[in-house]
Amino acid sequence: MKPRPTIVRTALFLATVVATWGVLSIGSAASQPEFEVGMPAPQDFEAARSSPVVDDVATEQAQQAARGSVEPIKETNPEIEASVQASINQVFDDVEVLVVADAPTRTPTPPLDLPEVTTTTVAEGDGSTTTTEALLPAIISGRAFLDVNGDAMFNPDAEGDRIDQGLAGVTIQILTDDGPTQVRTDSNGIWTFELETGAAVVSVNATDPVIPEGWIVAAEELSQLVECAADAICAAVDIDYVPNLRPLTDVQAALAAKYVLPEETLSYLAMTGSDDVVRGPLGEPLHLPVVRGAALDRVLQEFGRRIEPGQLQEAQASVRSSPPFVFHTDTNQDVAGGEAAGEIVASFLQANFLIDQDRTRTAQEAAAAGVDDVVVNFVAGQTIVEQGEIMTDLDVAAINETSILTPTEQVSAALLAVIAVLVALLGLYLARFRPEFWARPRMVALLGILILLAGGAVRGTVVIQEATSWYVLPAVAFGFVTAILFDQRIAVLMALSVGVLAAVGTLDVGITVYAALAALAPIPFVSSVSTRGAFRNAVVLSSLVAAGIAAATSWFFHVGPNDILLETVGVSVAWAFGVSVVASLVGLAALQFFESAFDITTTLSLLDLTDRNHKALQLLQEEAFGTFNHSLMVGTLADAAARDIGANPLLARAMAYYHDLGKTENPTYFIENQFGIPNPHDLLDPGESAEIIRSHVTAGVALARQFKIPTDVTQGIVSHHGDGVMRFFYEKAREHDGEEVDVDDYRHIGHKPRTAETAILMVADSLEAACRAVFQIEEPTPDAIEKVVGRVMDEKLEDGQLSESPLTLGELTKIRAAFLESLVGHYHQRIAYPNFPGN
Helix, strand or coil: CCHHHHHHHHHHHHHHHHHHHHHHHCCCCCCCCCCCCCCECCCCEECCCCEEEECHHHHHHHHHHHHHHCCCCEEECHHHHHHHHHHHHHHHHHHHHHCECCCCCCCCCCCCCCCCCCEEEEECCCCCEEEEECCCCEEEEEEEEECCCCCCCCCCCCCCCCCCEECCCCEEEEEECCEEEEEECCCCCEEEEEECCCEEEEEECCCCCCCCCCEEECCCCCEEEEECCCCCEEECCCEEEEECECCHHHHHHHHHHHCCCCHHHHHHHHHHHHHHHHHCCCCCCCCHHHHHHHHHHHHHHHHHCCCCHHHHHHHHHHHHHCCCCCECCCCCECHHHHHHHHHHHHHHCCCCEEECHHHHHHHHHHHHHCCCCCEEEECCCCEEECCCCECCHHHHHHHHHHCCCCCHHHHHHHHHHHHHHHHHHHHHHHHHHCHHHHCCHHHHHHHHHHHHHHHHHHHHHHHHCCCCCHHHCCHHHHHHHHHHHCCHHHHHHHHHHHHHHHHHHHCCHHHHHHHHHHHHCCHHHHCCCCCHHHHHHHHHHHHHHHHHHHHHHHHHHHCCCCCCHHHHHHHHHHHHHHHHHHHHHHHHHHHHHHHHHHCCCCHHHHHHHCCCCCHHHHHHHHHCHHHHHHHHHHHHHHHHHHHHHCCCHHHHHHHHHHCCHHHHCCHHHCHHHCCCCCCHHHHCCHHHHHHHHHHHHHHHHHHHHHCCCCHHHHHHHHHCCCCCECHHHHHHHHHHHHHHCCHHHHECCCCCCCCHHHHHHHHHHHHHHHHHHHCCCCCCCHHHHHHHHHHHHHHHHHCCCCCCCCCCHHHHHHHHHHHHHHHHHHCCCCCCCCCCCCC
C-alpha cells in the first residue's frame, strides 16, 4: 500500500469524524435525555439523594391566583374625551359650512359709458368765441340694506320680528369724468355724493368684507348709471343683500352622508344653521352655538360620571331619554334643540373610564412575585414515578434534581467514540469489499462529506422539531444521492449511517428507525432508472414510501395517550412526504456540482453524454461522419452486452460514443471516413501511419478534457485498443525493413481494459470494424456473423487484451451471444421488391 494515499485517506476519515462530531455537538449541552412531560415514564425512577424540588406547576397556579386577586386599575382616558368633543364640534362646524351655498358665478358687466358733457359757445366783443363746459352740480344718494324678505325693497316698517336693515360700511365705487371715487354707507346704510357733472357710474364689490357671512348682492348687475339734472338730488337704485342659503334637503343629505344621525336631528341642524345665517347680521343671538354648548356641557357631565365599557349603552340611552335643556331665550325652551343635542351626544359618546393595562399588569406581576415557590421535599430512595405512568412537570423536575447526572464531557466523548467507530467501519468495508472506491481519495472525501451533511441534517432536525416535527429529517435525500453517486451497496451503508447519526443525535428510537428505513427507501427505485423522467418518478415514489414509514413509526413511537391518532400521524406523514420531495430535488440539483468537483460519472451525466446533441458528438458527426456512425453501432453492441452481464449499459454506450473522438483531428486517415478519395497512408511510411493512428488516443483524451467528459468515460478512449499491435502497419514495415522492426513502435497507446465496460467496448469496437470489412464482400448470414464474432473475441483473448478485466468465462459467453443477436438483427435479410433499384 502506498504511503501517500494512506495518509490522505486517514486524514479524510479523521476530518469526517471531527467535523460530524462538531456538528452534532452544536448547541447541545445535554448530559442525559430530557424527559418529556405527558409521556409515559420509560422506567421506575427513585430519588438518588434528598433534595427540595420546586413544583413549577403549583407555583404558577399560586402566582396566577395572586394575579387574579388584583383589582384592575382604571382611570379616565383624556384622549378619548378629547376625541369625542372634537367629533361633536366637527358636526356643528360642518353644519355652519354646509348651510351657506356656493357663491354664484357672475358674468362680468360691460363697462358703462358716461354721456358727453354739454358745452356752451359765447361770442366775444373782439369777434372771437369761447367754448366752456356746462357744470351741472347735483347730489346723488343711495342705500345698501339687508333685504330680509327678499322683495328688493327697503321696508323698515314691515310687520313681523325681522325687518330690513341698512348695512353700514359698504364701499360704493363712483366713476365720473373726473375719475373714480369711493364712499361708504353710514350706520343706516345711506351714502351720498356731490356730482359735478351730469352722470356717474355707481358700483359695488360682491366680495366686500363688510357683507355678512352667507349674504350676497341680490342684483345680477353690480353697476348702474345715474344721470342727474343741475342742482338736483338724485337717488341711485338701492343695493340689497339677501341670504345665500343652500336648500335644506341638500344640507340634510350632505350631513347624512357623513354622520349616522336621525332624520329629525339632521333636519333641525339644517334649519337652525340656516336661520343663524339670517340672525347674525340682524343682531339677533345665534342659536346653533347654544345647541353646541348644550351638547358639549352634557358630554362633560357624562364623562364626569366615569363611563365604563359595560355602562356605555346605558349612558347613551340616558342621554336620549333625558336630553339637555336648550333655550331660545332665558325662558323659551327649545325642546327639539335639546333632543338634537342629546342625539349627537349619544351617537359620539364613548367609555372613558378604562383599565390601565400597564399599571394593572405591573400590579399583578408584583403580586405574583410575592408568592413563595411551592416546594416538595424528596428523600433518598423515594419513588418519583413508576414505569408507564404519565410524567408530570414535578416528576421531570424531581428526576433532574435528585438524580446523578452524567457529566457533559463524558457524553461528548461517547458521541465522538460512536462516530469514530461508524466511520472506521465504513472505511473497513470500502477497503475490503469496494477497492475501486477505496483507491480514489476523492470518493472517500465525498462519502465523508455526505456523512457530515447527514450529521448536520440530524442536528438541524433536533433544533426545529419542536416548531415542526421529527419527520423533517431529509433521510430520503441521502439514500437517493448516495445511490446515484456511488452504488446501491454503499447507499445501504449510508442508510445505516444515517440511522446511527439519528440515534446519537436525537436519542429518539422512533426517528432512528424512520431515518434508517427512509434512507433505504429510494435505493430500489434509483437502481433501475435510465431516463430523467424515471428519476423524477423515483423521487415521488421514494417520498411516498417515506410517508408510509413515517405513518408507521409515528403511530408506534410518537402517539401518546392524550394525542389524536389521525392528527399526529397525519402531520408526520405530511412533513415526511413534503421534506422528502423537496430534499430529493435539491439533492438532484446538487449532483452536477458533486459530479464536477469529484469527477464522478452518474446516470444523469451519462444521459447527458449519450444525448446526440452533445457538443462533442456534434463535432464527431461534422468532422468524421463515418467514425460517428461506427461509434453509434459500437454503442448499440456495447449496451446490449453490458445489459446481459449486469454491467452498466449507459456507461458502456457513452464510452462507445466517445472512444474515437480523437479521429476528428485527422479524419481522412481513417478508412471509415475516406469517401471517394485515395487512402493517404499509401503515400506514407508505415511508421508515420502508425504514429497518426496512435495519436487518435491522445487527441481523444485531450478533447475529452476540453469537453469535461468524466474520467470513467475517458477510460474508454484510453483502453479501447489496449496495448495491441497495429498489425497492418507492422507487417508492412517488416516487408520493407525486415525483422529489425521493433514491435513496440507499432503498439497502440493505452492500457488493457480493467473494467467490464471497457472490455466490452474493446471487443465491440473490433467486432463492428471486422463485420463492416467482411460483409462488404460476404453475405451476412447468421453463421457468417457468428464466425466473425468468435474470431474477434478469440483473437482478443489470445492476445491477452482481456487479462486485466474482471470478466468471467460465463460473462464472456453471454457477451458473445449478445453481440451475435445484435449483429444478426442489424444485418437482417430484406425483401427484394420487384423493379426496385439495386435488384
